[in-house]
Amino acid sequence: MAIGSIIALFLIVRSWLSDRAEISRLRSIAQRNADQISVVSHEIRTPLALIRGAADLLGERSPGPLTDSQARFVTTISGNCHAVIALAEDLLTQARIDAGMFELHLHRVNLRVLASTVISELRQLHPVQFALDCPGAPPRAWADSALIRQAMTNLINNAVAHAANASLITVRIVNADDQVLISVNDDGDGMPETQRRELFTRFSSGRPLQDGTGLGLVITRQIVQMHGGDVFVDSTPGRGTTMLFSLPERTPGMVLPRSTAVGA
Structure with missing residues (x-):
């Protein structure tokens, strides 16, 4: 073998080993970051869950009656606790995805039941009117119910x-x-093209004042793509917005068993 070929082979092997070492280093960093965020997320969620529980009990007037002003304050506390807990969940999910630590736990999910549960919970937090449109037999898909719920x-x-000016939000399955197909x-008022292009960018919330992290939509797209689907946006200024995502009814090559469905 010519000396030039030996040198070339040596350089290729060295480059390959270097790449493997760098990949291993980056994976180690990502996993360490995920572990740190997991600890922080837990430390944030635990006291917030206690605060939210106390606020919900006050809102139900279990300890006693509230004035109108007190009820508004309790609603504000409860709503913001829900928001921060959801943000902690998003941060944890994103960190695990980045570290390659995420595994799907697939079940046969009744999407009508899942959507109804989500809407019932959010009705307690938001004054806007919600509607669920799911005609026919309950749609089912093989999915990770916790992630699709998120x-x-x-x-x-x-x-x-x-x-901000919406009077009705409709979830259609x-x-x-x-x-x-699941759409919201x-x-x-809808949104212009410039805002639509930024919807799935981290730390860009899509709002005119750019408040919020924008992580929710980024993670939503990642969750859906992990299931083999995708997220689409249709918005016209002055006519509202539709966010839609697709889920395969079954994983590729899967034969549906006769086992009991989750949420059936």
Whole structure:
């Protein structure tokens, strides 16, 4: 073998080993960051959950009656606790995805039941009117129910936050060929193309004043893509916005068993 070929082979092997070492180093950093965020997320969620529980009890007037002003303050406390807990969940999910530590726990999920549960919870937090449109037999898909719940919650909260003038938010679930389509529609002001292009960018909330982290939509798209689907946006200024995501009814090559469905 010519000396030039030996040198070339040596350089290729050295480059390959260097790349492997760098990949291992980056994975180690990502996992360490995920572990740190997991600890911080837990430390944030635990006291907030206690505060939220206390605020919810006050809101139910279990300890006694409240004045109108006190009730508004309690609603503000409870709503902001929910928001910060959701942010902690988003940060933890993002860190685990970045570290390659995320595994899907797939079950046969009744999406009508899941959406109904999410809407019932969010009705307690937001004054806007919600509607669920899910005609026919309950749509089901193989999915990680906790993650899809998080994705639905993020899209609905996004609609509430950005459609300030909306009077109705509609969640629609339909079967379409071999997939299920889930959309969240508001009748608010809509958004221009420049805002739509930034929706799935981290730390860009899509609002005119750029408040918020924008993590919710980024994570929602990642969750959906992990399931083999995608997220789409349709918005017209003055006519509202529709956020839609697709889920395959089954994983590739999967034969559906006769086991009991989750949420059936």
